[in-house]
Amino acid sequence: MPTQQKKMLFCTAGVLSLACALGTAAAVGSQLWVRGSILCSTGAMLVNASGPELHKFIGDIEYGLFSGQRLRHCGLGGRPLRFSFFPDLLRIIPASIHISVILFCTVLIVFALVGAGFFMLNAFGSPYETLHGPVGLYLWSFISCSCGCLIMILFSSEVKIHHLSEKIANFKEGTFTFKTHSEQFANSFWTILVCSLVHFLNALLIRLAGFEFPFSKSKDSGTITGAVDLMY
Numbered sequence: 406m407p408t409q410q411k412k413m414l415f416c417t418a419g420v421l422s423l424a425c426a427l428g429t430a431a432a433v434g435s436q437l438w439v440r441g442s443i444l445c446s447t448g449a450m451l452v453n454a455s456g457p458e459l460h461k462f463i464g465d466i467e468y469g470l471f472s473g474q475r476l477r478h479c480g481l482g483g484r485p486l487r488f489s490f491f492p493d494l495l496r497i498i499p500a501s502i503h504i505s506v507i508l509f510c511t512v513l514i515v516f517a518l519v520g521a522g523f524f525m526l527n528a529f530g531s532p533y534e535t536l537h538g539p540v541g542l543y544l545w546s547f548i549s550c551s552c553g554c555l556i557m558i559l560f561s562s563e564v565k566i567h568h569l570s571e572k573i574a575n576f577k578e579g580t581f582t583f584k585t586h587s588e589q590f591a592n593s594f595w596t597i598l599v600c601s602l603v604h605f606l607n608a609l610l611i612r613l614a615g616f617e618f619p620f621s622k623s624k625d626s627g628t629i630t631g632a633v634d635l636m637y
Contacts, residue, residue: 411528412528412529414610414613415524415525415527415528415610416524416525416528417610418520418524418542418607418610418611419520419521419522419524419525419528420521421603421606421607422517422518422520422521422524422545422546422549422603422604422607423517423518423521424603425513425517425549425599425600425603425604426513426514426517426518426521428596428599428600429510429513429514429517429596429597429600430514431593431596432510432592432593432594432596432597433469433470433471433507433510433511433514433593434469434471435469435592435593436467436468436469436471436472436473436474437467437469437591437592437593438468438469438470438560438590438591438593438594439466439467439468439469439564439569439570439588439589439590439591439594440465440466440467440588440589440591441465441466441467441570441585441586441587441588441589442463442464442465442466442585442586442587442588443463443464443465443466443475443477443570443571443574443583443584443585443586444459444462444463444583444584444585444586445462445463445464445477445478445479445581445582445583446462446582446583446584447479447580447581447582448462448479448581449462461478462478462479463478463586464476464477464478464483464583466570466573466574466588467591468488468490468570468573469593470490470503470506470507470510471489471490471491472487472488472489472490473487473488473573474486474487474488475488475573475574477574477581477583479581488573488576490503493576494572494573494576497572497576498563498567498569498572498573499563499567499569502559502560502562502563502567503563505555505559506556506559506560506563509552509555509556509559510552510556510597512548512552513549513552513553513556513597513600516545516548516549516552517545517549517600517604519545520542520545520546520549520604520607523541523542523545524542524607527539527542539611542607542608542611543608543611546604546605546607546608546611547604547608549600549601549604550601550604550605550608553597553598553600553601553604554601556597557594557597557598557601560594561590564588564590568585570585570588571583571584571585
């Protein structure tokens, strides 16, 4: 591929990697990972609520990796309550999974930034070491994509298998029992999915940079550019 087109591909991949790093950092600090509603089952059973009356016992909950808030309804109006995972909820949640999610988010941010830097190096420089060239670009993209997949798998298991929303809703509740009425993953979770797909796309861009398209070879693309293309 001509050098100019290759620069454009690597610059595009570098900008995408940088955007993913910033997006992941914003997602980590956000509390929009899960949104849902919680039912005060104790209150609903006491008055035998059904139909429209049941809505008086349904509150809201949303949380991220570090904090969140819930609005509990037990028939007498809503009462908002903010909570923090550290150190309040560590005793009742699967702490090892939760901390692993945060660690993989950190690794994803670091390697996305590293990948962005090396994409720019390949766009405007002449890489002379293996990890500075295509092998390194494949490696950084693979690690970032894998971390994104692990984050989604671990966090999904924490929410769905370990019933994280119910544990949070019943935290420090002695009289009333809450159950999850509905829950869905929110913007920050889908940001991680998009970032994982972007890093997979970057790997395809690296491969595309090594192709020689018909009628696209420039006059000055001699043995020097040909030798560089063989790296990709």
